[in-house]
Amino acid sequence: MRLKLSAEVIKGDLVERVAELSGQNLSACYQCGRCSAGCPVVEEMDIVPSEVIRLLQLGQVEPVLDSETIWICASCLQCASRCPRGVEFSSICDALRAIVLRKRLSxxxxxxxxxxxxxxxxxxxxxxxxxxxxxxx
Ligand code: SF4
Ligand code: SF4
Incomplete structure (x- = not known):
């Protein structure tokens, strides 16, 4: 995927909203992949958890909002228990789902x-x- 990046894109309002709603520091993730490796339902996801976070770090919120992943996450917290940076991916999914649902209801x-x-x-x-x-x- 070729991305056109800029400071405005990376620090976009929607990214800030995800961080605010989830209470997670997206930039804390250093892409070790432990969350994706330990997720029991990762094979059903179209974008694995570590990739979701990377896309958010790059300001690419729309592809993540369109993904199946945010509806497949079972909030089991396995990824959070494995994350060396204390990132709770299920909270990020909660925030993304809330944004999608609010958009649909707007x-x-x-x-x-x-x-x-x-x-x-x-x-x-x-x-x-x-x-x-x-x-x-
Ligand atoms: S909380 Fe979601 S992403 Fe994390 S391991 Fe469980 S199902 Fe996978
Ligand atoms: S385990 Fe934590 S630091 Fe590693 S990729 Fe997943 S969210 Fe990022």
Missing amino acids: GSVVDADEVTRTMVSDAPQMGVVGALRKLNG
Whole structure:
């Protein structure tokens, strides 16, 4: 893969967001590969954990957001226990999944004025309250 890199790309907003949401220091990873070598589901992944982190270090968030890997990680923490740099890859996957889900929901809104009495009485109360909290503009 040929990458066009610049300081703006490497320090992009989305990379910062991943670091913030995950609480992980992406630059701590020195690419030893121990996380990928120890992952029990690595064969199902299209980008192995150490490569995901390398792509993030290079500001390449989109290919990672499109990957199967972030949905396949089982959060077993095996990689974290093997990482000499204390990187918790499952937290990075949590952050990436959250970004994908928020993107998918970004066009969705619930207008409180359009919620009818029938909807309120038929739908689970927690569902209605949750949707209003999450999706109202
Ligand atoms: S937490 Fe995810 S990436 Fe790490 S070893 Fe488990 S399944 Fe693999
Ligand atoms: S084990 Fe840790 S330092 Fe090694 S490649 Fe994986 S995240 Fe990076």
